[in-house]
Amino acid sequence: MIDEPLERLRAAARRTRELALNRAGTGLGHEDADDDVGTIGTDGALGFDPFPLLEALHRHGVRAVVIGQVAGIMHGSAELTGDLDLLWDGEPVHAPALAAAFMSVDARLSDETGAPMATHPDALLRPKVQFTAPGASGDCCTPALPWGDLRVREILDRAVTAHGPGLEVHYVSREDLIRMRRAMGRPKDLRRAAELDGLA
Numbered sequence: 001m002i003d004e005p006l007e008r009l010r011a012a013a014r015r016t017r018e019l020a021l022n023r024a025g026t027g028l029g030h031e032d033a034d035d036d037v038g039t040i041g042t043d044g045a046l047g048f049d050p051f052p053l054l055e056a057l058h059r060h061g062v063r064a065v066v067i068g069q070v071a072g073i074m075h076g077s078a079e080l081t082g083d084l085d086l087l088w089d090g091e092p093v094h095a096p097a098l099a100a101a102f103m104s105v106d107a108r109l110s111d112e113t114g115a116p117m118a119t120h121p122d123a124l125l126r127p128k129v130q131f132t133a134p135g136a137s138g139d140c141c142t143p144a145l146p147w148g149d150l151r152v153r154e155i156l157d158r159a160v161t162a163h164g165p166g167l168e169v170h171y172v173s174r175e176d177l178i179r180m181r182r183a184m185g186r187p188k189d190l191r192r193a194a195e196l197d198g199l200a
Helices: 004-020 051-059 068-074 092-104 121-125 152-157 174-184 187-198
Strands: 065-067 085-087 108-110 128-133 136-141 160-164 167-171
Touching: 004 051, 004 068, 004 160, 004 167, 051 092, 051 167, 065 068, 068 085, 068 167, 068 187, 085 152, 092 121, 152 174, 174 187
Parallel strands: 065 167, 085 136
Antiparallel strands: 065 085, 108 128, 128 136, 160 167
């Protein structure tokens, strides 16, 4: 039995790949996303499939919490996305498993400026790193990133879990995702927060 949030995500990833199938690459990565359209308009949508990385995180025992629009889709949002954003506790003791999960899917890491970094546990202790893996790219964040008034460690503690065969995916609660969206305040975030609010 596969929980409904994972079914929603599989269906959305399929739709994203279908929509982007005949689209030429633009050279735009997730960090270049339009504040209104989002990453569906970037090259991240080409071949988008977050499941290999999510499965690798599960295999390596990493409790990384899905945030952003992938979490929105798992809560029922109809808007598609081309990236996968993650939040983890940033504790050094958990960094080796996270690095091993990224390495197992041949992910490449870079800093906030786009400069490449070795996929090493120490690199992941930064407040945020960007990753590019086959099927998914995005940000991997910790509570050390400036989050304004958001109590991010509490958000991590309140995350919910979806189950599938041999897979658990932790994702931010709907209420916390709405808070995060409103704190970001971009047009796409406010639109998506209103959509999630209406799904209550």
